[in-house]
Amino acid sequence: MTTLLFERSLPRFAAARVVSSFGSGRAAGIGPLRLVEQDAPEVPAEGWVRVDPVLSGICGSDLATLDGRSSRYFEDIVSFPFVPGHEVVGIVAADTVAADGAALEAGSRVVLQPVLGCVARGIDPPCPACRAGQVGNCGSLAFGHLRPGLQTGFCADTGGGWSTAGLVAHTSQLYGVPDALSDADAVTIEPVACAVHAVLSAPITPGGVVAVLGAGTVGLLVTAALSHLAVSGRCPAPATLLVGARYAHQQRLARELGATDALPPDQLPRTVRRHSRSLSFGGAAGVTATLSGGADVVFDCVGSPESIAQSLAMVRPRGTVALVGMPGKVTVDLAPLWHREVRLAGAYAYGTERAGVRQNGHQDGNGDMPTFALAFEVAESLQTGRLVSATYPLTRFEDAVAHAGAAGRRGAVKIAFDVKKRQTR
Amino acid sequence: MSRRPGFVLEVDKSTPPTLFWHGEGFTLETLPEGSRVIYAPEPMKPIEDPYRAIRHALLHPLGDSDPLPALLRPGMKLTICFDDVSLPLPPMEAPDARQMVIETVLDMAAEAGVDDVVLVAALALHRRMTEDELRHALGDRIYDAFAPHGLLTQHDAEDPDNLIHLGETDQGEEVEINKRAATSDLLVYVNINLVAMDGGHKSVATGLASYRSLRYHHNPQTMRHSTSFMDQHRSELHSSNWRMGRHIAQSGVKVFQVETTLNNRAFPSNFAFLQKREWEWSVRDRATYLGTSAALNAAPPRVSRQILHGMRAPHKLTSVQAGEVEAVHNCTTENVWAQQGVDVEGQTDILTMGLPYICPYNVNSIMNPILVACLGLGYFFNMYRGKPLVREGGVVIMRHPTRPEFHPGHHPSYIDFYEQVLTQTVDPLRIQKEFEESFATDPWYVHLYRTGHAYHGVHPFYMWYWCAHALAHLGRVIVVGGDPRAVRRLGFSPASSLDDALEIASDVVGPSPTVTHVHNPPIFMSDVH
Numbered sequence: 001m002t003t004l005l006f007e008r009s010l011p012r013f014a015a016a017r018v019v020s021s022f023g024s025g026r027a028a029g030i031g032p033l034r035l036v037e038q039d040a041p042e043v044p045a046e047g048w049v050r051v052d053p054v055l056s057g058i059c060g061s062d063l064a065t066l067d068g069r070s071s072r073y074f075e076d077i078v079s080f081p082f083v084p085g086h087e088v089v090g091i092v093a094a095d096t097v098a099a100d101g102a103a104l105e106a107g108s109r110v111v112l113q114p115v116l117g118c119v120a121r122g123i124d125p126p127c128p129a130c131r132a133g134q135v136g137n138c139g140s141l142a143f144g145h146l147r148p149g150l151q152t153g154f155c156a157d158t159g160g161g162w163s164t165a166g167l168v169a170h171t172s173q174l175y176g177v178p179d180a181l182s183d184a185d186a187v188t189i190e191p192v193a194c195a196v197h198a199v200l201s202a203p204i205t206p207g208g209v210v211a212v213l214g215a216g217t218v219g220l221l222v223t224a225a226l227s228h229l230a231v232s233g234r235c236p237a238p239a240t241l242l243v244g245a246r247y248a249h250q251q252r253l254a255r256e257l258g259a260t261d262a263l264p265p266d267q268l269p270r271t272v273r274r275h276s277r278s279l280s281f282g283g284a285a286g287v288t289a290t291l292s293g294g295a296d297v298v299f300d301c302v303g304s305p306e307s308i309a310q311s312l313a314m315v316r317p318r319g320t321v322a323l324v325g326m327p328g329k330v331t332v333d334l335a336p337l338w339h340r341e342v343r344l345a346g347a348y349a350y351g352t353e354r355a356g357v358r359q360n361g362h363q364d365g366n367g368d369m370p371t372f373a374l375a376f377e378v379a380e381s382l383q384t385g386r387l388v389s390a391t392y393p394l395t396r397f398e399d400a401v402a403h404a405g406a407a408g409r410r411g412a413v414k415i416a417f418d419v420k421k422r423q424t425r
Numbered sequence: 426m427s428r429r430p431g432f433v434l435e436v437d438k439s440t441p442p443t444l445f446w447h448g449e450g451f452t453l454e455t456l457p458e459g460s461r462v463i464y465a466p467e468p469m470k471p472i473e474d475p476y477r478a479i480r481h482a483l484l485h486p487l488g489d490s491d492p493l494p495a496l497l498r499p500g501m502k503l504t505i506c507f508d509d510v511s512l513p514l515p516p517m518e519a520p521d522a523r524q525m526v527i528e529t530v531l532d533m534a535a536e537a538g539v540d541d542v543v544l545v546a547a548l549a550l551h552r553r554m555t556e557d558e559l560r561h562a563l564g565d566r567i568y569d570a571f572a573p574h575g576l577l578t579q580h581d582a583e584d585p586d587n588l589i590h591l592g593e594t595d596q597g598e599e600v601e602i603n604k605r606a607a608t609s610d611l612l613v614y615v616n617i618n619l620v621a622m623d624g625g626h627k628s629v630a631t632g633l634a635s636y637r638s639l640r641y642h643h644n645p646q647t648m649r650h651s652t653s654f655m656d657q658h659r660s661e662l663h664s665s666n667w668r669m670g671r672h673i674a675q676s677g678v679k680v681f682q683v684e685t686t687l688n689n690r691a692f693p694s695n696f697a698f699l700q701k702r703e704w705e706w707s708v709r710d711r712a713t714y715l716g717t718s719a720a721l722n723a724a725p726p727r728v729s730r731q732i733l734h735g736m737r738a739p740h741k742l743t744s745v746q747a748g749e750v751e752a753v754h755n756c757t758t759e760n761v762w763a764q765q766g767v768d769v770e771g772q773t774d775i776l777t778m779g780l781p782y783i784c785p786y787n788v789n790s791i792m793n794p795i796l797v798a799c800l801g802l803g804y805f806f807n808m809y810r811g812k813p814l815v816r817e818g819g820v821v822i823m824r825h826p827t828r829p830e831f832h833p834g835h836h837p838s839y840i841d842f843y844e845q846v847l848t849q850t851v852d853p854l855r856i857q858k859e860f861e862e863s864f865a866t867d868p869w870y871v872h873l874y875r876t877g878h879a880y881h882g883v884h885p886f887y888m889w890y891w892c893a894h895a896l897a898h899l900g901r902v903i904v905v906g907g908d909p910r911a912v913r914r915l916g917f918s919p920a921s922s923l924d925d926a927l928e929i930a931s932d933v934v935g936p937s938p939t940v941t942h943v944h945n946p947p948i949f950m951s952d953v954h
Contacts (some may be wrong), residue, residue, distance in 0.1 A: 267844045274841055279869045 001165030017068030025405015056161025057087030085161025086153030136349030184385030198347035214301035215245030227258025244268035303327035431767025445779030449729035465949035471741030488752025497537035511785035547632030550881030625754035626670020645853035774938035803891030827907030851916035
């Protein structure tokens with residue numbers, strides 16, 4: 001069975017870091033990722049089932065790992081060797097039940113909620129976060145009957161989506177895929193869920209201005225999630241949703257997915273200024289001009305020092321910068337954050353959301369829903385599978401990763417492995 | 426030797442290549458045989474003693490007006506308003522016509538014992554002039570006498586304390602103008618009538634107005650129905666201004682209009698070849714052309730711009746008339762046409778033009794893509810009386826680098842118009858409906874207009890509306906040698922050479938089109954029969 005295995009190898013890691021400095025995704029061939037023949041992992045306990053991946057996406061966090069650029073923070077919540085791939089649509093190998101209790105027959109399509117929280121790890125009682133349904137905040141990622149791993153795709157015991165051998169998943173991780181969704185739509189469910197969680201965690205003001213910086217998969221899906229959730233009354237509707245997108249195809253997609261306007265990132269602050277009817281001051285050499293007002297919320301879907309600085313310059317006093325793109329170690333001038341009392345918030349993964357339909361500005365009931373359930377709504381409504389630009393067989397992993405690393409420049413958004421069919425499109 | 430009138434040349438085998446301006450440079454193009462090239466009339470003979478002529482005009486007013494001295498008395502409130510930096514083009518050698526007129530008016534005011542005198546630059550929504558620009562327009566003597574005491578002001582269309590609402594015209598157009606000017610015992614307006622569009626009631630009704638008032642005539646509907654706005658009698662822009670001007674007069678505002686005309690001697694002696702017809706170039710002219718164009722092409726655009734904007738035109742005064750606005754302007758318009766009119770028989774399929782480095786809105790600044798469009802389609806296209814030079818459905822081919830460059834201090838809202846509006850639509854009506862008000866009332870643009878040297882937030886809209894008549898009339902607009910992305914952003918087609926442009930144009934006008942080139946500047950206006 002063909003599997004892409006990520007091993008702990010300091011020389012390969014160092015080589016990947018050097019080569020990737022010439023461009024993300026270029027180091028797949030010399031880095032710690034290897035194509036091997038390997039069987040499926042053992043089912044670790046009762047309540048687990050094998051899932052055979054159909055499509056498995058390449059995420060920004062995967063690229064950072066392959067480039068040797070992910071933060072050392074993750075070292076203790078990852079176990080080696082692991083099979084990457086946490087954006088997965090696959091087929092269950094046996095009858096089982098889904099996270100919502102629905103029966104799943106063998107052969108059913110499922111998507112994976114990849115966080116390996118307390119329930120999957122057999123930890124009872126679960127940690128406070130898991131008890132509250134916020135599995136993304138689980139504090140037990142290194143404990144229980146599994147080796148450390150924040151998600152499937154980073155844990156040595158579960159396998160991952162980049163394998164024809166399959167992976168093992170706990171029933172609490174499984175969501176059945178309705179027939180209306182294509183495989184491409186389904187493989188975006190996990191990143192859509194991240195976007196939904198980011199949007200519903202942010203203090204969006206009705207009639208206000210929201211900016212999304214970056215229009216790769218994350219930025220576009222935040223755009224999609226916000227426009228769908230606002231239209232469906234699940235979150236306040238901003239008057240203006242502006243997207244900073246470097247490439248023409250990203251700008252087109254952002255508009256299609258609901259952005260008021262999409263334009264090059266360097267123009268985003270000017271556009272936010274205009275829509276927020278702010279003044280602009282500063283802007284001397286080396287310092288980003290700051291707005292007197294600005295956006296209520298800026299979703300930074302890049303996570304670089306430059307994007308964080310730009311986000312801080314665009315957000316209004318007491319506004320929120322939500323870091324959705326995975327940042328690493330950055331150097332940023334936090335003076336504006338301090339002076340303007342800006343809230344800098346991380347937005348990671350998913351769990352349970354307060355997303356009852358809002359009427360007259362008020363939440364209707366407590367409306368708690370799994371983030372994944374909302375992600376299905378978004379994906380079906382906006383056909384997020386349109387973001388899947390190309391698929392590759394596992395054997396062409398170097399090409400796939402290189403394509404993903406240069407997705408924007410090459411007119412693409414999401415690159416995925418076509419695990420079953422071994423076809424390229 | 427008498428002055429030669431304008432001339433329409435038919436290109437044949439012996440015709441030398443034709444000079445096309447190309448932004449901060451120029452080039453020679455070979456036009457197809459049979460093409461027409463329209464040359465401006467030669468410069469009119471200037472007035473020998475301008476001060477004497479000005480004094481005569483002030484003492485012998487036209488229309489229903491007393492001589493200026495009879496309108497001046499001790500204790501009165503006198504406001505002298507004058508055209509801003511947008512006129513003339515290029516800026517004229519000192520002394521500027523405004524300086525000469527205002528010095529004469531001030532002498533008369535002093536003789537009459539008038540001591541409450543304020544000068545107002547009639548900016549409308551243009552940028553505030555710099556000290557250097559004011560000194561150039563008015564002379565050091567006036568500047569030093571008035572500016573230090575706060576008596577030299579610039580119209581602020583966003584200053585609620587210095588605007589006055591004078592009601593509405595019979596067509597419901599709101600009239601709101603500069604309060605100091607409107608509440609003075611006498612408003613003397615001093616203009617430079619470079620083209621037929623300038624002057625008349627437009628001086629006060631536009632130059633001293635607010636956005637609230639300007640929006641009634643600076644809009645796409647009015648512009649589309651101004652055919653052309655160089656022809657006052659067929660211009661909705663002027664009809665609206667005339668209604669407002671008459672309303673201002675009926676409101677009790679006493680205006681004494683002083684209008685001046687200049688000859689079209691636009692270039693100093695070291696650029697003499699630019700004033701001539703190519704077959705009359707001397708060896709020295711050819712050498713100067715080669716040297717100048719090579720130097721300008723080799724220099725970075727910033728340097729070329731600096732050289733060209735430093736040029737002062739040897740324009741000379743050809744007439745001055747004063748008195749009642751309409752009587753004055755009728756005479757002025759005749760004098761403008763006497764200098765600039767060229768008779769042209771019939772329209773053309775393709776109109777070509779080389780656009781220079783300057784237009785009314787980038788003096789000492791950068792010609793951004795929106796101003797390129799405005800200069801070509803707003804000004805050059807509209808320099809006609811009767812019928813447009815190019816037939817309906819025809820093609821305009823412009824030559825200009827059209828770099829996506831902007832002066833951030835002068836044109837801040839232009840940047841956002843280019844990036845945020847033209848990316849959505851180039852349709853003037855949709856632009857007006859969806860974007861105009863938010864730009865016009867944007868607090869940052871207002872702040873920069875009032876405190877810096879920025880054009881008002883709505884100004885790029887007006888520049889685009891200026892193109893509305895041409896955009897509705899033409900089948901295609903092609904820009905030769907322009908930045909392709911910027912050209913496409915404007916909704917036009919890029920071409921790398923004139924031959925390519927003619928090839929592209931053939932899709933619209935067929936394989937054997939008629940071609941006419943406007944050899945402008947020096948400025949001229951076509952009387953198309």
